[in-house]
Amino acid sequence: MAVPAGVDARVVIIGCGISGIGAAQKLINRGFRNVRIIEATSRSGGRIKTGSLDGKLIEIGANWIHGPSQENPVFRLASHYQLLDKESMSEENQSVDIGGLPPLFSTWLSSSGEKLDADLMAPAVEVFMTLLRKSQEFYNTSKAPMSTVGEFLKMEALHISNKEWKDDKTKKLRQALFSTLLKLECGISGTHTMDDVDLATFGMYKSLPGLDCTFPGGYEGLINQMMKELPKDIVLYNKPVKCIHWNSFYRQTSSKARTHPVTVECNNGETFEADHVIVTIPLGYMKKHHNTLLDPPLPQHKLHSIQRLGFGTNNKIFLEFEKPFWDEDCEVMFLVWEDEYDLQNPVSDMKTAWIRKMSCFTVLKPTERYGHLICGWIAGHESEYMETLPEEDILHTVTQLLHRFTGDSTIVVKKLVRSRWFHDPYTCGSYSYVAKDCSGRDIDNLAEPLPLTGLNAEPLQVLFAGEATHKSFFSTVHGALLTGWREADRLLSHYNLSARTITANL
Template sequence: SARDSQIFIIGCGISGIGAAQKLLKHGFHNVHIIEATARSGGRIRTGKLGDNIVEIGANWIHGPSKENPVFRLACDYQLLDKESMSEENQAIDIGGHPLFVPNWFTSSGRKLGPETMGPVVEFFMNLLERSQQFHDSGGEPLPSVGEFVKAEAERLAPEEWKEDQGNTAIRMAMISTLLKLECCVSGTHTMDDVGLGAFGMYKTLPGLDCTFPEGYEGLIDNMMKELPNDLVLYNKPVKCIHWNYTKNGPDTKGMLFPIMIECVNGETFAADHVIVTIPLGYLKKHQNTFLSPSLPLHKLHSIQRMGFGTNNKIFLEFEQPFWDEDCELIYLVWEDETHLADVVSDVKMSWIRKLSGFTVLKPTERYGHVICGWIAGQESEYMETLSEFEVLHSVTQLLRLFTGNPTITPRKLLRSQWFHEPYSCGSYTYAAKGCSEYDIDNLAEPLPLKGSNSKPLQVLFAGEATQRSFFSTVHGALLSGWREAERLISHYTPASGSFSSKL
């Protein structure tokens, strides 16, 4: 019966787990996940800094409200606190940019007050909002978000602050800081790489972003508990998926499978269908060898066109806070960066300048005094090559400069290294210059292409990067896994309702 078809899912991140869950629920019983590493969860990974739980990967549920499948699952598993689940929190619509209570420090050791800062943040947010609108209205005047924001900031600033020209320089330096932090949100080296017309492809959901008090991985653990124990084959990196395959070996008992999965260790698996959920970064790096025959040109081009960047975290623990009690986000402003730049000119010497924002872990009763620094792009990739000691040294110097306190010393440090993770090759997808929904649809398009005479739906594609509106998120990833499972389910479910193969 169709339910006997051999289905392999490559990658045990949330998209792969979601796909497996749905297929099993619909009676498919020959389902397996092949995972390169020794763990499930992929880019959802909870770690420890001393006794504290910290998120190495995904941090928040973006837009936690009824429409968000990750929120619904987290509620079902009772993983969130009461406040996050409240109707009030679900109704708050912040358009993807939570308004954190900020503290601003500058490179001359000054702390800036809210009178200067507030209006600049508002001004910047307004430019970002306008950037999103070109997706629907078209006619983008410049190719990238970065170029648009900088040009508009320079054009509008003199008028906006004509009563207070004296602070122009510091305001521009603040915009540099805000641009650098925006690189972290988008997961890109510079906002000049993010397409202006494509920026609005990403959609936000209502709800005030929330975290998992016991860690994001609790979601994975709960989902895994509902699946059979032997579902996942760990420590088996897949080297190549051979499709339209005709020479099945003796272990396939005379049956012909259209697919042969070849692992790095030489093991092979015969399959009817494969759902590929590996990160776009990995696919970019192995685009010529991961499939045989190789990917059709339009899919290859879209893989190249879509952006996949690095965003890393640096967790620091302190004896005493240097920030205000109510502070949720610490900004660092370099007073000499008045030229609106979100990249540094000499990465080796000045990478630390890219580290321009820290979120404060709350509640303090649970965490003590822990902050999480955010750093994106090439500077972040360079940071990964340094020893933990070198990073600690640079961060300590940075914070001494900005706080004006020459003795401040972090007690502990932990950083992520997503670019050098061999099975992620970066953090998440962004809509690069020149991209559109068509590129995402191309990524998601199954093989063989429509119109071919060979067996349909051999290779399907899921994962965060294949989701039109919620790429770069956990809910986007989960929806993509469900989508590909549904594709197979409906393929085997003829309109008449009886369950038989269309093959």
């Protein structure tokens, strides 16, 4: 039987995260026979990384399925592989529309060691969340009143609080709570400060319906199931890529004639020829290595977009205790520094005050699965500084923090595990965000294949995928997966291939 043109094309995928795995799956399922994944590290999954603390599973990387509903391909896959519990898969859970912000049973702790009254804090939370939603409405509707989300939130929050709340002590406490929620939003957005996030573009991100859920057996279970469906020898591990030579630019020392337009050169000197290369590496790595990663170098407009787009760090510090010091129904403990009512940068001295950037601790549930574990969240340069500290220093500082905010000096941390995404040489941070003066065009530019249309060269030599290349779902696992599928579809369309033609002809 005739084999359709294209299935013998050589495709090399750089990066074995969910984007690269998704692209490989789709191409192979459609009949492509020469697909290979080159991975810099010794493992699959990329920024999906499940670890353990005292035998209990913890997520070092991606934590939730954001918006677990039928519109979310990660949810559909997780359901297909039966990786979720009944509650997460229920119709009710899928239909809850929370606008990306899950309702949580919160405890508010102050820096003077008091538990703040939830009713006292509620008006501040309502104001902040209303302003956050409003800041998303400037996209595609009207000209944003100022440059950044941070400027808008701080100015409006202070204006409303000064106007509405007359009692000075209450007002200052609620304004200090705004500061805590700004830190939390830094972690959600993956930025050092919301002053770096573009207000006009902020609403480009779309949240999906569904109450965010986790994987009882760990997020890596999804990666393992996907990998099982790929040929066993498809991934070459421990092969960092030095340079992608495209447009037949690479000159081999041997006299053998080159038959493919792209050559992938690894750090160890190995080379792999390809008709198409799909680059799925994190934007953080691209920012750091764009000068040497491609030869010829990236076109200027593409390079400028990489420089404009934001890529920040959000880390976790997991803590284990012999017994809980929090209430049974508590899901998150927010830390309110009472002297931060002016909403200025809370950290003046990194060495002594980095811990102030920690916004909250989430309680890992259910207790039957996790025991007594909480996870502290810290973003930005303080988070990056934390990565450089010895574990015993972090343990001491976090213990002092808990003593201060709970007023209980008997609390003892049993064990600690932290993530270190900024100093991971192949991620250089956590995920992307729309930085100041950034637009959707920058994401389009990043996703644009090389060579550009109109050049007299083989088309679609270098394609780009990964969460930073999705305009609506940047920073998410489902965004990463969708872009891997998008680039696979681009190649299928290029060769006029579909599931039907492959099945019919093989």
